[in-house]
Amino acid sequence: xxxxxxxxxxxxxxxxxxxxxxxxxxxxxxxxxxxxxxxxxxxxxxxxxxxxxxxxxxxxxxxxxxxxxxxxxxxxxxxxxxxxxxxxxxxxxxxxxxxxxxxxxxxxxxxxxxxxxxxxxxxxxxxxxxxxxxxxxxxxxxxxxxxxxxxxxxxxxxxxxxxxxxxxxxxxxxxxxxxxxxxxxxxxxxxxxxxxxxxx
Amino acid sequence: xxxxxxxxxxxxxxxxxxxxxxxxxxxxxxxxxxxxxxxxxxxxxxxxxxxxxxxxxxxxxxxxxxxxxxxxxxxxxxxxxxxxxxxxxxxxxxxxxxxxxxxxxxxxxxxxxxxxxxxxxxxxxxxxxxxxxxxxxxxxxxxxxxxxxxxxxxxxxxxxxxxxxxxxxxxxxxxxxxxxxxxxxxxxxxxxxxxxxxxxxxxxxxxxxxxxxxxxxxxxxxxxxxxxxxxxxxxxxxxxxxxxxxxxxxxxxxxxxxxxxxxxxxxxxxxxxxxxxxxxxxxxxxxxxxxxxxxxxxxxxxxxxxxxxxxxxxxxxxxxxxxxxxxxxxxxxxxxxxxxxxxxxxxxxxxxxxxxxxxxxxxxxxxxxxxxxxxxxxxxxxxxxxxxxxxxxxxxxxxxxxxxxxxxxxxxxxxxxxxxxxxxxxxxxxxxxxxxxxxxxxxxxxxxxxxxxxxxxxxxxxxxxxxxxxxxxxxxxxxxxxxxxxxxxxxxxxxxxxxxxxxxxxxxxxxxxxxxxxxxxxxxxxxxxxxxxxxxxxxxxxxxxxxxxxxxxxxxxxxxxxxxxxxxxxxxxxxxxxxxxxxxxxxxxxxxxxxxxxxxxxxxxx
Numbered sequence: 001x002x003x004x005x006x007x008x009x010x011x012x013x014x015x016x017x018x019x020x021x022x023x024x025x026x027x028x029x030x031x032x033x034x035x036x037x038x039x040x041x042x043x044x045x046x047x048x049x050x051x052x053x054x055x056x057x058x059x060x061x062x063x064x065x066x067x068x069x070x071x072x073x074x075x076x077x078x079x080x081x082x083x084x085x086x087x088x089x090x091x092x093x094x095x096x097x098x099x100x101x102x103x104x105x106x107x108x109x110x111x112x113x114x115x116x117x118x119x120x121x122x123x124x125x126x127x128x129x130x131x132x133x134x135x136x137x138x139x140x141x142x143x144x145x146x147x148x149x150x151x152x153x154x155x156x157x158x159x160x161x162x163x164x165x166x167x168x169x170x171x172x173x174x175x176x177x178x179x180x181x182x183x184x185x186x187x188x189x190x191x192x193x194x195x196x197x198x199x200x
Numbered sequence: 201x202x203x204x205x206x207x208x209x210x211x212x213x214x215x216x217x218x219x220x221x222x223x224x225x226x227x228x229x230x231x232x233x234x235x236x237x238x239x240x241x242x243x244x245x246x247x248x249x250x251x252x253x254x255x256x257x258x259x260x261x262x263x264x265x266x267x268x269x270x271x272x273x274x275x276x277x278x279x280x281x282x283x284x285x286x287x288x289x290x291x292x293x294x295x296x297x298x299x300x301x302x303x304x305x306x307x308x309x310x311x312x313x314x315x316x317x318x319x320x321x322x323x324x325x326x327x328x329x330x331x332x333x334x335x336x337x338x339x340x341x342x343x344x345x346x347x348x349x350x351x352x353x354x355x356x357x358x359x360x361x362x363x364x365x366x367x368x369x370x371x372x373x374x375x376x377x378x379x380x381x382x383x384x385x386x387x388x389x390x391x392x393x394x395x396x397x398x399x400x401x402x403x404x405x406x407x408x409x410x411x412x413x414x415x416x417x418x419x420x421x422x423x424x425x426x427x428x429x430x431x432x433x434x435x436x437x438x439x440x441x442x443x444x445x446x447x448x449x450x451x452x453x454x455x456x457x458x459x460x461x462x463x464x465x466x467x468x469x470x471x472x473x474x475x476x477x478x479x480x481x482x483x484x485x486x487x488x489x490x491x492x493x494x495x496x497x498x499x500x501x502x503x504x505x506x507x508x509x510x511x512x513x514x515x516x517x518x519x520x521x522x523x524x525x526x527x528x529x530x531x532x533x534x535x536x537x538x539x540x541x542x543x544x545x546x547x548x549x550x551x552x553x554x555x556x557x558x559x560x561x562x563x564x565x566x567x568x569x570x571x572x573x574x575x576x577x578x579x580x581x582x583x584x585x586x587x588x589x590x591x592x593x594x595x596x597x598x599x600x601x602x603x604x605x606x607x608x609x610x611x612x613x614x615x616x617x618x619x620x621x622x623x624x625x626x627x628x629x630x631x632x633x634x635x636x637x638x639x640x641x642x643x644x645x646x647x648x649x650x651x652x653x654x655x656x657x658x659x660x661x662x663x664x665x666x667x668x669x670x671x672x673x674x675x676x677x678x679x680x681x682x683x684x685x686x687x688x689x690x691x692x693x694x695x696x697x698x699x700x701x702x703x704x705x706x707x708x709x710x711x712x713x714x715x716x717x718x719x720x721x722x723x724x725x726x727x728x729x730x731x732x733x734x735x736x737x738x739x740x741x742x743x744x745x746x747x748x749x750x751x752x753x754x755x756x757x758x759x760x761x762x763x764x765x766x767x768x769x770x771x772x773x774x775x776x777x778x779x780x781x782x783x784x785x786x787x788x789x790x791x792x793x794x795x796x797x798x799x800x801x802x803x804x805x806x
Binding site for chain 2: 017022030033040052132139143
């Protein structure tokens with residue numbers, strides 16, 4: 001949404017009051033809000049940790065090597081995201097679209113890993129309803145997975161645009177904002193992986 | 201709201217002054233002034249609905265052992281009264297002022313994201329309709345506006361009432377969040393040249409603080425409601441004590457949202473009063489920076505007091521002491537503001553117009569609410585008062601005597617700007633005095649009834665407990681308030697039919713909105729003013745700003761209307777209401793929402 005454009009005559013187009021782009025600022029505010037969202041989810045998980053009378057308990061079913069690999073995949077997707085943005089900013093939409101696709105594929109790998117993990121936990125007897133661990137774990141990581149999925153859809157949308165040559169250098173901000181979201185989702189996973197998986 | 205071209209590339213299309221009319225133009229409008237009017241009218245209707253709910257409760261409580269409504273209906277009434285007044289009336293009434301005034305006050309042509317703004321309104325409207333539909337679809341929620349766990353569990357609240365409540369609040373939360381983001385960016389990034397942060401009107405400052413509270417507090421209740429809905433719909437254990445869960449978690453999450461929410465409700469009214477008092481005292485606001493910093497301090501401190509709603513839970517002496525102290529501390533910036541307002545009037549040429557009367561009424565009634573609030577900041581006192589009518593008296597002194605009086609002050613002050621016509625002063629004064637007397641007759645006795653031990657949220661009481669006469673008095677007072685509102689409605693209708701034309705600046709105000717015509721043209725300012733002081737129209741160059749603000753020099757770009765915010769809002773409401781109605785509403789909702797969002801993202805908006 002073009003921002004200051006509506007506010008000023010065509011010829012004189014002064015920058016915004018702060019000089020920062022409004023859409024980017026909106027996105028930072030959104031991420032602040034998201035911090036409170038995931039903060040509440042993670043806090044609930046921590047408050048309820050260790051209260052269960054019935055299993056399965058975390059240490060019985062977590063596979064740290066497997067989830068470490070997923071986390072590595074997601075972290076690498078941040079790298080490809082940076083490369084995608086760099087390419088788009090250079091005006092290289094071909095490379096940009098490739099890196100966007102790579103980011104989306106890595107994201108899909110992560111979500112696939114999460115589906116596999118959820119299924120495995122399910123067959124090991126951990127359901128949403130089994131105990132507090134099941135409820136808090138599935139809802140917390142499920143919301144994170146949903147965020148990654150939304151990001152993947154967003155990335156494929158950008159990929160489609162870039163392939164058709166519709167993200168020139170001037171519109172690099174569209175990719176930058178998607179990148180902000182993507183890195184945020186990544187950082188949240190670092191918090192979840194540390195607090196939920198590593199510190200049991 | 202995602203992809204658009206860079207602003208500079210906008211094709212040159214000049215819009216003629218004068219607004220298009222017709223239903224379609226309202227459905228597709230992205231004009232902040234129209235959205236403000238939509239918010240105001242809708243919220244006022246819900247204010248009346250919430251008032252009817254209150255009236256029915258008061259009739260039930262007029263005499264002991266009354267059978268006017270059944271206990272179950274009474275539970276629905278107090279739940280929906282609280283929910284309606286907070287989420288469907290006062291918050292959107294404040295949003296109405298944010299919308300109409302903030303861009304005008306900072307010298308902008310619209311908010312930063314006009315279509316997102318329209319989206320906020322439509323989500324609010326659909327969410328409000330959804331939550332009220334519960335009355336006709338098997339019974340409204342009946343667990344109180346705070347929905348304490350585990351009364352809200354499927355076991356104790358079968359039926360769909362609580363589902364409607366939880367899903368409805370989720371939908372309304374999205375509307376508030378979208379508006380919160382929008383106003384933060386608008387205020388930070390869209391100010392006229394020269395309008396530094398410390399030259400912004402106090403109302404704009406309070407909007408900014410409120411918006412930050414909204415975007416940080418609503419995610420917390422979103423999570424709480426997610427847990428509740430998971431518990432009810434899929435059988436999880438978030439609030440199941442049998443599984444080791446602690447229902448007090450709900451209270452923490454709810455009040456961690458709920459206390460900032462209190463300031464979300466009162467800070468806008470404080471902002472309004474800070475604009476009205478200087479104009480009618482012909483004096484700049486006393487101690488402007490102190491008022492601003494107090495507002496910011498209240499915004500911060502509002503996060504550290506939530507457990508004073510939970511003294512009766514038994515959190516232990518350390519938690520209770522901490523929250524008692526922080527609660528008492530927050531009274532300081534509030535008191536500072538009150539002294540600043542009084543000092544603003546001191547020595548001024550005070551004109552007691554209706555707007556000013558409501559502003560002074562706000563101060564006096566808010567002091568009363570503040571004093572009773574200060575009493576239950578002390579845990580031992582609170583243990584006596586909690587869950588009695590004393591607390592009901594307190595909340596109504598701050599929300600009705602405070603927020604609503606402030607909102608009425610704002611309505612009388614800016615109605616001429618919004619419509620171009622004056623309200624009648626005689627009817628207005630009748631409205632004010634009846635409101636003041638009516639609310640005191642209604643709510644003052646509740647202090648005593650409460651201290652005598654009458655519990656709130658109970659549908660009746662035994663005779664000869666010492667509160668028969670005072671309950672009757674409260675009920676009579678309600679009809680005073682109703683009469684006052686009839687005067688207000690008559691006043692608005694009269695003004696629409698034959699009100700005196702307002703002119704640009706009927707009150708001699710100091711802020712930028714008074715420099716342009718009433719109602720303002722769609723583009724607000726022909727020439728964006730350059731601001732050199734805190735009270736631009738009272739400064740040396742005030743006359744110059746007034747002279748040039750209306751002059752259009754060269755083409756002005758205004759965003760065209762768009763139907764997609766409405767489509768996206770409708771789809772999202774359907775998607776979320778699918779949690780109650782089933783997948784055959786939810787899945788089409790998802791499709792409609794995605795259609796709306798993608799069309800919105802890809803439509804050219806210049």
